[in-house]
Amino acid sequence: MTKRLSILLPLFALLLFVAAGCAPKAVKCDSPEDNPKHHYLSGMNLLEKGKIDDANEKFKRAVYCEDGYGPGYAGMAMVSSLRAKEAKExxxxxxxxxxxxxxxxxxxxxxxxxxxFQAYVASIRVHTTLKTKNWLDQAENDYKDAMKLKVDENKLLYYEGREAAHYFMGLAFLEGREFQKARDRFSDVLGSKREGKWHEPADKGWKRVDKIVRALAGITVGDVGKEIALKDSVKKGDMVALLVDELKLDKLFAGRIPVKSQVDKMKPDFIPADVVNHQFKEEVITAMKWGVRGIEPEYDPTTKANLFMPDKPVTRKEMALVFEDVLIKLTLDDKIATAFFGHDKSPFPDVAATAAWYNAVMNMTTRNIMEAELSGEFRPNDNVDGAEAILAIRMLAQRINIH
Known part of the structure; x- marks a missing residue:
C-alpha cells in the first residue's frame, strides 16, 4: 500500500501541474478600454494638462495590463522628471x-x-526637464537616433508623427540658449505636415524664438538681459533689473541733475523687507531712489507693511506706465503725461479712453515702443514676456537717443 501511494502521489501531482498549465491564464485587464495603449494615451493627454499624478496612475495601469509595456515606462520617466524639477533638493x-x-x-x-521612437522622444523631454550634466548633448543624441528609425507614423499613438522629435528638440535647444538651432527644428515641423498635431505649437515656438533673437540683436545685452529674455513672464524684480542694468537708468537720471552732490545724497526712504536678501536688491534701491512710477513698493494687507513684491508678474499696462514715467523724466517733457487726455474713443477694443493707463498705452504705441496685436487688441492685463520687455527697452532707448 505504501509503495503504491509513493507511485501514485507523484503522478497525481504531475496531473495537477499539467492541468494548471492548460487552464486559461487570468486576464488582468479584460474590458475593451482597459488596455495598455488606451492608458498610455490617456496618461500622455493628462501629462499635457499638467495632471502628473493622474498621468502616472495611467502609466502604471498600462504596465500592469501588459507586463513590460515600454511606452508606459517612458511615461513614468517623464512624470519622475517633472517631480524632480519641483522637489526640494x-x-x-x-x-x-x-x-x-x-x-x-x-x-x-x-x-x-x-x-x-517614443522612448527617444521621452528621453529628450526628460533631459530637457532635468538639465543634468551634458543634458543638451544627450538630448541631441537621442534626437538623432530617433530620426534614424523608419517608423509607421500611424502607430505613434500620442506623437502621431516623426515631427514630434523636431518639436521637442526645438524646445530643448530653446532651453539650452541655442536659438538658431531651436528655430531650425521648429521650422522642420512647419515644413512637414501643415495640419499636423505639432504645427501650431511649433509655430508659436518659432515666433517666440524669433522675438528672442530680435531682442538680443543690435544692442549689447548683459547676462541679466539674456536670462530675462527667455522668461514667459517678467516679474517686478526683472523689470527693475532691465531698467537699471540694460537701460542704465541711474546714469541717465543722474545726468539730468546738474549738481553731483545732490545725486549723492539721494536715497530711498526705506528698503522693503522682501528685497533685503533679493538678487536685485541694489537695482530695486536705485529704482526707488528715482521714484519711477509703476515699480514702487505696495501695501501688503497680510504683513501690514509696504513691500516691493519683486516676484509679482508685470502686466502690459503696468509696463506702459513704467516706461511712460521714464520717458517723462528723461525728456523733461511734462506734456507727455496728459498728451492723450480727452479722447472720446480708444483705438483699442480692450482699453477704454477713460482707463487710468490709456495715456501711457497711447504714448507707448504711437512711439512704437510697444505693439498691439494684429487684431487691434493691446492685451493690457496679459503678463509681459522677457523678449517683449527687452524689445520695448531697446525701442525706449532709441526714442531717447541712448545708443
Missing amino acids: GYRQVDIDKAKENLKLAFKNASVLEDE
Whole structure:
C-alpha cells in the first residue's frame, strides 16, 4: 500500500501541474478600454494638462495590463522628471534616479520601432526637464537616433508623427540658449505636415524664438538681459533689473541733475523687507531712489507693511506706465503725461479712453515702443514676456537717443 501511494502521489501531482498549465491564464485587464495603449494615451493627454499624478496612475495601469509595456515606462520617466524639477533638493535625486531607471526600462521593453521612437522622444523631454550634466548633448543624441528609425507614423499613438522629435528638440535647444538651432527644428515641423498635431505649437515656438533673437540683436545685452529674455513672464524684480542694468537708468537720471552732490545724497526712504536678501536688491534701491512710477513698493494687507513684491508678474499696462514715467523724466517733457487726455474713443477694443493707463498705452504705441496685436487688441492685463520687455527697452532707448 505504501509503495503504491509513493507511485501514485507523484503522478497525481504531475496531473495537477499539467492541468494548471492548460487552464486559461487570468486576464488582468479584460474590458475593451482597459488596455495598455488606451492608458498610455490617456496618461500622455493628462501629462499635457499638467495632471502628473493622474498621468502616472495611467502609466502604471498600462504596465500592469501588459507586463513590460515600454511606452508606459517612458511615461513614468517623464512624470519622475517633472517631480524632480519641483522637489526640494534633498528629495530631487530620488526622482532623478526613478526617471533614469524608467527610461532604461522603456528602451529595454521597446518591442517595436514605434515604441523605441517614443522612448527617444521621452528621453529628450526628460533631459530637457532635468538639465543634468551634458543634458543638451544627450538630448541631441537621442534626437538623432530617433530620426534614424523608419517608423509607421500611424502607430505613434500620442506623437502621431516623426515631427514630434523636431518639436521637442526645438524646445530643448530653446532651453539650452541655442536659438538658431531651436528655430531650425521648429521650422522642420512647419515644413512637414501643415495640419499636423505639432504645427501650431511649433509655430508659436518659432515666433517666440524669433522675438528672442530680435531682442538680443543690435544692442549689447548683459547676462541679466539674456536670462530675462527667455522668461514667459517678467516679474517686478526683472523689470527693475532691465531698467537699471540694460537701460542704465541711474546714469541717465543722474545726468539730468546738474549738481553731483545732490545725486549723492539721494536715497530711498526705506528698503522693503522682501528685497533685503533679493538678487536685485541694489537695482530695486536705485529704482526707488528715482521714484519711477509703476515699480514702487505696495501695501501688503497680510504683513501690514509696504513691500516691493519683486516676484509679482508685470502686466502690459503696468509696463506702459513704467516706461511712460521714464520717458517723462528723461525728456523733461511734462506734456507727455496728459498728451492723450480727452479722447472720446480708444483705438483699442480692450482699453477704454477713460482707463487710468490709456495715456501711457497711447504714448507707448504711437512711439512704437510697444505693439498691439494684429487684431487691434493691446492685451493690457496679459503678463509681459522677457523678449517683449527687452524689445520695448531697446525701442525706449532709441526714442531717447541712448545708443
